[in-house]
Amino acid sequence: MILRAAVVLAALLTCAAAPPPGASSCSGCHGGVAPLPVLTGRNPADVVAALDAFRAGTKPATVMDRIAKGFTHDETVAIAAWVVVQR
């Protein structure tokens, strides 16, 4: 719950800020064309949970397991906070 609150707070703070490292690459794939999932408007904690699971290999993946391994949990939190508020 504390994590979730922290993630939401981070989302609010980073709304109009420069993207955290790595975040601006995401929209190359995640822009609203199915079946690639949309990130905008999601709960950032869900995005973090998905990326953590991809990194741990506990969530089925094609390519996201390979990409999630390039980021730590903390970096993932910052990225999630930013991507969910992009238009």
Next chain:
Amino acid sequence: MIRRTPSPTLPRSVGKGVFRPLSRAVGEVRGGGVTRRNLLTTATALLATPSLARAQAAPRVVVIGGGFGGATAARFVHRADPRIEVTLVEANADFTACPFSNEVIAGFRDIAGQRFTYRAIAADGVRLVNAEATAVDPAARRVTLGDGTVLAYDRLILSPGIDIVWGALPGYDEAAADRMPHAWKAGAQTLLLRRQLEAMPDGGVVVISAPANPYRCPPGPYERASLIAAWLKANRPRSKLLLLDAKDAFSKQKLFQAAWAQLYPGLLEWVSLSDGGKVTRVDPASNTFETDFGSHKADVGNVIPQQRAGRIAALAGVVDRTGWCPIDPVTFESKLQPNIHVVGDAAIAGAMPKSAFAANAQAKVCADAVALLLAGSAPAEPRLINTCYSLVAPGYGISVAGVYRPLNGLLTDIEGAGGTSPLNATAAQRTQEAEYADAWFKTITHEVFG
């Protein structure tokens, strides 16, 4: 290392009489300082002294090249700070995308799906100049266009893509490409290769020559061979495809070779450098490829030639002896000329491949860095992602991905991340990757041109 070049802060152009034929009146008036705090000060200054109004003119960014890198950069500089005057210089009226053009060559896709206009980018507020840039003066910070027009800039972003090094392969000059297409820039060459395949009788031989590294789209020659083989298998089943390679190893090699053995046995033959695959000369008149070990006469010959950074990069003085552009991996600023940034295929981006995905990712990082530099701030160390899909047959996709960070002046792979699709993936996963490839193309072209 981030080079601290003098920040092109606004007062710099005061009294220099910089020729700005394309500046917008609105830019002069609304051009505020770069921070919100400055806005009020600027407004006061505008009312008080006309000379200060000039001093506070909007910073100018010129982008040369309207491909995945340049069009992205122009859009995202404008998005990062709409007060920046952004001009996109592109010689062509519209854009024909390379990713998925191998499907056009193999007859699985219409070239109309590869074409995009610059209308939406212009509607954003980016000034679009449909002209060829013929010179760059890095000291005066000016770009000259084909008609003699001069554009002044505070920061210049070059995304010139590739030029073919004509004659690097003996026999392969510009005229030879009419007979033996390269089809490595999408458009007329793509359609020429398609027509040649359609005209080829069954039992014919298609020969493709792949170059040594580096070149645009590392897995491209192998995707092309795969998709042409798929078309031959269905339409010219007694034909053969010979892929002559100047390398012993290539992108997604194990995945391609496994798919070839499964889908195209006896049809597609890859000849490595060690096995004599390096083409040493071509003869367009007879459609012949020569190697150290013999010659191969083709019914359809496709030469993928040696490449270098697009010509304007050399004219701007940002190309080194390799033919490509060394850049700072944090800002994408040239290591050879201040205030000029290079993104996309032309840049030496370390471990990042020359791909549309990479160009788009680099351009977004570069755009944010340029906006920050113009505001007098320092960009943070970035991280970049690349994902490249290839189709080995319609509905059969494979991918390679990477995550990169600056290390010792180069973009470097983050260890433990990235890599290729698993060799033992299921058919469902291959289908899923093909669907993702299609969705990626729609997404990225919408982000850049939509």
